[in-house]
Amino acid sequence: MHHLIALNRFQLLNTAEVMLDKTWDYTNVLSPFYRLYYIEGGGGMVSFAGAELSLKPGHLYLIPDFQLSNYQCTHSCHQFYVHFEEQMEQGVSIKTIYNLQYEIEATDLDIALIKRLLLINPNSKLPFERPTSLSKVQLGPKEDYHMRVMETQGILFQLVSRFLSASLLSAAPANGNYFRISKTLQYIHAHLSEDLSVGPLASQANLNPDYFSRIFQELIGQRPISYVHQLRVQKAQYHLLFSDATQDEVADLVGFSNRPYFAKIFKRYTGKSVGQYRDQASQV
Incomplete structure (x- = not known):
């Protein structure tokens, strides 16, 4: 990989x-x-x-x-x-x-x-x-x-x-699953604001959802949705640091249409609320 x-x-x-x-x-x-x-x-x-x-x-x-x-x-x-x-x-x-x-x-x-x-x-x-x-x-x-x-x-x-x-960290197996998952990672990165639930991702990789989730975890070390959440929160942190976008706008930019869910996932990964994170980042 x-x-x-x-x-x-x-x-x-x-x-x-x-x-x-x-x-x-x-x-x-x-x-x-x-x-x-x-x-x-x-x-x-x-x-x-x-x-x-x-x-x-x-x-x-x-x-x-x-x-x-x-x-x-x-x-x-x-x-x-x-x-x-x-x-x-x-x-x-x-x-x-x-x-x-x-x-x-x-x-x-x-x-x-x-x-x-x-x-x-x-x-x-x-x-x-x-x-x-x-x-x-x-x-x-x-x-x-x-x-x-x-x-x-x-x-x-x-x-x-x-x-x-x-x-x-790990040696990726040389097989078709590895190729499919590598393509999926590229797809996730390019379509972060879109629907990235397991069903569409598995379809994009031409795999059964359960099998897709299993090999994704084997190769990446975490479930697909956890990976997507982590990446979305990281992108949200960039927007909070480098732009004047509102919290609602940041949620939309990184693919969270449900604001309370965005707040919950953001705090899970950062230990801070969205507002607390932005306040800390602006302490200059």
Whole structure:
């Protein structure tokens, strides 16, 4: 299934060099984007999904998207941060395919790439150095826009590749079911606002609904409706962060026609109401 991530892209959101102090202390932060840190000096702590990372000088750290995370600096920390979004052309994340490492020792090339990323994206610093804040990167003058976009993409690919484990999460069987489910993932991603109940999805894959649900879970690790709910909530988080759409409009955009049901599913996956999530995201 690794071929499904071949067309994935990484969209830079923010990057900067900062000096943190003990005011960098946040709990239960849930963000729909990845964070990459290079620690130049000092230290701190980050914890998420059972992982507890002690931020050490000379190391790189990756915090995946949609992870309830805690951040703390007890004294000082000289940090380079990179925030980026994974854009999934085929609807499949690198997290679905690879075991991700969260901490690696930085090489000279890694450090040079991060500093180069800051140099070609000079207007992308956050207003405040806190995990709850976010802004869209400003790419500057138009004259070399496309060159910088391509170089930024290349740097992000190189940095992210450093965190991919050589082992895959699972080996997909080479059979017709695998092909059908991979097509279904693409279909879900492209038709998120439409009816994606098991019946239509099974028909799209030319399979019996019960059999479709069973092999979907075998290959993806969760039932089709759970996968759709998760993806819809993730898309809703993006809209809540990056647009002025109302809660009703966001529900429509991601395929929830029933507002109370949207609120229920959103809180199940994020631990927050839609309003609480948007309020947290706007704390800038």
